[in-house]
Amino acid sequence: MEQFLDTFLNPVVLAKYTPAILQGTMVTVILSVLIVLCGIGLGAGLACIRAYRVRLISFVIVIFADVLRALPPLVVILLMFFGLPNVGILLSASVVLFIVLTLVLAAFAEEIVWAGITATPKGQWEAARSTGLTFTQTLFHVVLPQAMRMVIPPLTNRAIAITKMTALGMVIGVPDILGQATTAQSFSANASPLTLAAIAYVVLFLPFVIASRWLESRFASPGA
Amino acid sequence: MTTPAPGTATLEVRALHKSFGALKVLEGIDLSVQRSEMVFVLGPSGSGKSTMLRCCNRLEEPDSGDILIEGDPLTGPGVDLNKMRQRVGMVFQSFNLYPHLSAMGNVTLALRRVQKKSKAEAEDLAIAALAEVGLSDRAGHHPAQLSGGQQQRVAIARALALKPTVMLFDEPTSALDPELVGDVLDVMRTVKDHGMTMLVVSHEMKFARDAADRVIFMADGAIVEQGPPEQIFGAPTHDRTRAFLSRFHG
Ligand SMILES: Nc1ncnc2c1ncn2[C@@H]1O[C@H](COP(=O)(O)OP(=O)(O)O)[C@@H](O)[C@H]1O
Ligand SMILES: [Mg+2]
Numbered sequence: 001m002e003q004f005l006d007t008f009l010n011p012v013v014l015a016k017y018t019p020a021i022l023q024g025t026m027v028t029v030i031l032s033v034l035i036v037l038c039g040i041g042l043g044a045g046l047a048c049i050r051a052y053r054v055r056l057i058s059f060v061i062v063i064f065a066d067v068l069r070a071l072p073p074l075v076v077i078l079l080m081f082f083g084l085p086n087v088g089i090l091l092s093a094s095v096v097l098f099i100v101l102t103l104v105l106a107a108f109a110e111e112i113v114w115a116g117i118t119a120t121p122k123g124q125w126e127a128a129r130s131t132g133l134t135f136t137q138t139l140f141h142v143v144l145p146q147a148m149r150m151v152i153p154p155l156t157n158r159a160i161a162i163t164k165m166t167a168l169g170m171v172i173g174v175p176d177i178l179g180q181a182t183t184a185q186s187f188s189a190n191a192s193p194l195t196l197a198a199i200a201y202v203v204l205f206l207p208f209v210i211a212s213r214w215l216e217s218r219f220a221s222p223g224a
Numbered sequence: 225m226t227t228p229a230p231g232t233a234t235l236e237v238r239a240l241h242k243s244f245g246a247l248k249v250l251e252g253i254d255l256s257v258q259r260s261e262m263v264f265v266l267g268p269s270g271s272g273k274s275t276m277l278r279c280c281n282r283l284e285e286p287d288s289g290d291i292l293i294e295g296d297p298l299t300g301p302g303v304d305l306n307k308m309r310q311r312v313g314m315v316f317q318s319f320n321l322y323p324h325l326s327a328m329g330n331v332t333l334a335l336r337r338v339q340k341k342s343k344a345e346a347e348d349l350a351i352a353a354l355a356e357v358g359l360s361d362r363a364g365h366h367p368a369q370l371s372g373g374q375q376q377r378v379a380i381a382r383a384l385a386l387k388p389t390v391m392l393f394d395e396p397t398s399a400l401d402p403e404l405v406g407d408v409l410d411v412m413r414t415v416k417d418h419g420m421t422m423l424v425v426s427h428e429m430k431f432a433r434d435a436a437d438r439v440i441f442m443a444d445g446a447i448v449e450q451g452p453p454e455q456i457f458g459a460p461t462h463d464r465t466r467a468f469l470s471r472f473h474g
Contacts, residue, residue, distance in 0.1 A: 126283050127320035127379075131334035131386060132310040141333060145324045 006190075013192040017184040021196045024180030028204065031098055031176065032163035038102045039162065040155065043109025044148070050110070051117055051139055061110065068107035074168050076100045081172045097169040097176075105162040112154050116147030153219050156212040160205060167201075177201060232295045234259045234421040235280065235312075235390045240289035242275055242445075249275045251445040253289070257390065262422040264432040264453070267442035268468060273425040276442070277392045280423070281312040293389055310338060313383030313391040317398050319375045321367040327354060327378045328363040331385050339386065353385035354378070356418070357411045373404030377411050384415065391415070393424040409435075429472050433457055441465045 046065070050058050068076075081096045091099070120143045128138040167178040181197035233256035242250040249272045257263050265273050278284040280291055282298060282305060291298040293311050321330050331350035335341045341349065354360045357377035367375050376396055383391055393412070397405040409431045416422055416435060426432070432439055432453055439456040441448045441464070449462050460466050 121320075123316060123318055123320035124322065127314075127316060127322070127382075128333075130281050130283060130309060130312075130314040131382065132306040132338040133334055134306055137337050141337060142322055146322075149324065 008191050008195045010188075010190050010192045013184075013188045013190045014196060017180075017188070017193045018196060020180045020184055021177060021193065021200055024175055024177040024197075025200045025204065027094070027174070027179075028166050028176040028200075031094065031101075031166050031169075031174075032204075034098055035101045035105060035163055035166070036159050038098075039105025040109045040159065042102065042106035043111075044113045044144075046106065046110040047113035047117055048139060048144065050114055051143075052135070065107040065110045068104050069111070073100055073104050073162075073165055074171065076104070077168055077172060093169060093172040093174045096172065097166060097174050101162055101165055104165075105159065108158045108162070109155060112151045112158065113147060116151040117143055119150060120146050149219065153212065153216045156208070156215055160208050160212060164201075164205065177204075229295065233257060233292070234261070234294055235423060236290070236292040236295075237276070237280065238290040238292075240276065240279060240291065241287045242272075242279060242284060243287055249445050250279070250286075253445075253447060255440070255447065257421055257423055259421055260416075260419045261437045262416045262424065262435060264436040264439045265423065265425045265442055266427065266432070266439060266456075266468065267448075271442045272445040273442055274394050277314075277394050277423065277425055280390075280392055281309050281314055283314070306338065310334070310386045311389040313386060313388035315376070315379055315383055315391065315393045315396050317395040319367070319372070319379045319399070321375050321379055321382075323367050326364050326366055327359065327370070327381075330367070330378055331382045334382070334386055349385050350381070353381040356384060356414065357381045358407075371404060372400045373407045376400065376408050380408075380411055380415065384420075388420075390421040390423065393422065393426065395425055395427070397426065397428060427472065429457070429469075441468065443468075 046061050050061050077096060077100045080091070080100060081093060084091060084096075124142055124146065125138055128142045129135075133141070166174070166176050169176050170178040170182055173179060177197050177200045181193040184193035185191060235255075235257040237253050237255040240250050240253040241248075253276055255263075265276070267273050275284055279286045280298070282291075286299060290300075293308060296308070297303055298305075298308050298312070322333070325333065328347065328350050331353055332343075332346040335346035335349055336343065351360060351363065354363055357380050359374060359377055359381065362370060362374060362378070367378070370378065380396075396412070397408050400408065405428070409428060412422070412424070412431075413435055424436075436453050438450060439453045440450040441456060441460070441462070443464050448464055449456070449460065456465065457469065460469060
């Protein structure tokens with residue numbers, strides 16, 4: 001028991017590395033917020049572009065979404081981080097992590113929002129167009145607001161899953177929660193910083209998981 | 225908007241043809257509706273009534289033929305479709321209210337975005353339109369908080385507020401519980417009494433007898449016969465009309 005406590009909850013180590021973990025938490029929070037905003041924004045934008053049903057453009061969007069949903073994000077992260085410098089593009093680890101996870105979230109968000117757009121009844125388009133609204137006005141004022149409401153639960157779940165992947169940044173040296181914790185762990189030869197990291201992740205993500213459960217029940221049936 | 229030359233029909237349909245693939249749905253419809261006239265369209269299911277109405281504001285694209293609103297073409301090159309559509313109000317069987325907007329929001333959307341009215345002006349017009357359908361006290365309600373009959377009345381207000389030249393109704397009461405039908409018909413009566421030109425697909429025979437100026441019977445994508453309601457209901461000349469009406473104890 002004593003050894004267990006010393007390994008996972010060593011008070012000296014905890015005290016020493018709490019500031020570093022807090023710094024890491026800030027990095028994780030900032031990255032997560034940016035990824036969620038940009039990823040969902042980009043994904044919804046692509047879904048809207050797809051709504052115009054221009055064959056070639058839709059095809060490109062579908063390929064983008066399918067490839068990024070198929071690839072393990074870690075592969076893309078490593079590929080960009082170690083590959084891009086060879087063609088003269090130098091990006092910091094945090095920027096690489098941001099770009100990759102934003103694109104991955106955008107790929108999923110595009111598919112989710114597109115499903116919402118196609119699930120919006122045809123009569124909504126017809127009613128709006130019959131009053132003289134253009135296609136674009138109908139999309140933005142009538143269809144998209146309904147589609148977004150319909151897809152809030154899957155979108156929230158996906159956003160949580162992707163932002164959790166900021167932990168992958170550790171592999172390329174992003175000073176996020178896990179990055180700070182693993183560094184501290186190797187310096188102190190003790191697992192307590194990882195305990196702190198786990199606590200930080202739970203504190204950060206549990207409210208969103210609970211919120212998504214609530215959203216799930218609230219928006220359970222479309223149109224309810 | 226210029227006043228049309230005297231004698232110009234408010235809505236004129238000429239030689240309208242429409243097919244879906246190999247299925248010929250409309251085979252040469254000629255129809256004109258005069259100013260302030262209420263014309264009823266009857267006919268068996270699948271005879272092309274909805275398709276004809278939907279062609280009249282180009283929710284369906286006609287294959288050939290002309291549609292004119294006070295003499296102005298709705299089809300053909302150089303037509304500003306979104307501008308013309310405001311002159312042709314449409315009321316649907318399934319209401320199609322925007323569920324995320326209040327009654328007020330439903331009515332003001334096109335006033336603001338298409339007719340570019342100010343917020344205050346759009347709201348004044350919406351309140352007037354909602355008052356005309358007897359729902360000024362429901363302006364802040366969302367569609368889910370309204371009964372079917374109230375929803376359809378908001379939908380009528382939404383079309384009415386744009387001050388269309390003609391209004392099209394596609395089975396406006398078919399989706400309603402029987403006890404709510406009367407309210408919607410009363411509103412349609414009021415709209416007619418205020419001088420609106422109306423083309424109505426509906427099987428409310430009693431209402432047709434009382435309110436319609438003319439009744440058209442359609443079958444297989446063509447107009448079989450038409451005339452004043454007394455004649456169509458009292459002394460139909462075609463067997464198909466008689467067979468159809470007998471099913472309604474007409
Ligand atoms: N979008 C469509 N695609 C294919 N067939 C259609 C479409 N709309 C209507 N039809 C067909 O056209 C015929 C006439 O339909 P409709 O105009 O709705 O008749 P009504 O309103 O008189 O019942 C029906 O056979 C229907 O199945
Ligand atoms: Mg029909």
